[in-house]
Amino acid sequence: DIQMTQSPSSLSASVGDRVTITCRASQTITRFLNWYQQKPGKAPKLLIYAASSLQSGVPSRFSGSGSGTDFTLTISSLQPEDFATYYCQQSYSLPNTFGQGTKLEIK
Amino acid sequence: QVHLQESGPGLVMPSETLSLTCTVSGGSINSYYWSWIRQPPGKGPEWIGYIYYSGSTDYNPSLKSRVTISVDTSKNQFSLKVNSVTPADTAVYYCARESSYFGSGSSFDYWGQGTLVTVSS
Numbered sequence: 001d002i003q004m005t006q007s008p009s010s011l012s013a014s015v016g017d018r019v020t021i022t023c024r025a026s027q028t029i030t031r032f033l034n035w036y037q038q039k040p041g042k043a044p045k046l047l048i049y050a051a052s053s054l055q056s057g058v059p060s061r062f063s064g065s066g067s068g069t070d071f072t073l074t075i076s077s078l079q080p081e082d083f084a085t086y087y088c089q090q091s092y093s094l095p096n097t098f099g100q101g102t103k104l105e106i107k
Numbered sequence: 108q109v110h111l112q113e114s115g116p117g118l119v120m121p122s123e124t125l126s127l128t129c130t131v132s133g134g135s136i137n138s139y140y141w142s143w144i145r146q147p148p149g150k151g152p153e154w155i156g157y158i159y160y161s162g163s164t165d166y167n168p169s170l171k172s173r174v175t176i177s178v179d180t181s182k183n184q185f186s187l188k189v190n191s192v193t194p195a196d197t198a199v200y201y202c203a204r205e206s207s208y209f210g211s212g213s214s215f216d217y218w219g220q221g222t223l224v225t226v227s228s
Contacts, residue, residue, distance in 0.1 A: 042221075
C-alpha cells in the first residue's frame with residue numbers, strides 16, 4: 001500500500017493567515033492526489049482533485065500543487081469556516097489511501 | 108444534485124455480520140464506481156472497496172476476506188457486508204461516489220452523511 005504522510009498533524013492559525021499543509025507519498029503517485037476538508041460530525045468534502053484542480057463550488061482561496069511524491073494544500077487567507085481537519089488521498093494505485101489528517105485550529 | 112444515504116443497524120454483536128445499504132438519489136447509479144469508506148473514531152478514513160454499476164468489485168486487501176459489496180441498479184442502491192466483526196470494526200461508515208479523471212485517477216466527489224456502527228455485546 002502507498003503510505004500518505006501529512007505535516008503538520010495540527011496547526012494553529014488566525015483568520016486572514018496564509019496556511020500550507022504538506023502531504024508526502026511513500027512512492028510516486030504522479031498527480032493522482034486529492035484533498036478533502038472534514039468538519040466535526042460531517043463527511044469529508046472534496047476540495048482539490050488531480051493535485052491542483054479546484055472542485056466546483058470550492059472558494060478560490062484553496063489551491064493545490066505538487067507532483068510525484070510531494071504535494072501541498074494552500075489556503076491563501078483563512079476564513080472562520082476553514083477551521084477543520086484536512087486529508088490528502090491518493091488514487092494512483094489500489095487500495096486508495098488517506099493521510100492521517102491535519103487539524104487546523106484557531107489561534 | 109446527487110444525494111447518498113446510508114442505512115442499517117447502528118449496533119452489531121461481535122462475530123456477526125455488519126450490513127449497510129446506500130441509496131443514491133438525484134442521479135443514476137450507472138456509469139460510476141461506488142465506494143464504502145470507514146473512519147474509526149479520531150482516525151483518518153479507510154477505503155473498504157468499490158463496486159462498478161456492472162457489478163465488478165475491488166476490495167482493500169486488509170479487509171478482503173470479510174467484505175462483500177453488491178449493487179441493485181433497479182433500486183439505485185449498493186450494499187456492504189462485513190462478516191466476523193470485532194470491536195476494531197467500530198467506525199463511521201460512509202458511502203461515496205468516485206469520479207474519474209486523467210483516465211485512471213479518481214476522487215470521491217459525493218458522500219453520504221455517514222452512519223456510526225458500534226460493535227459491542
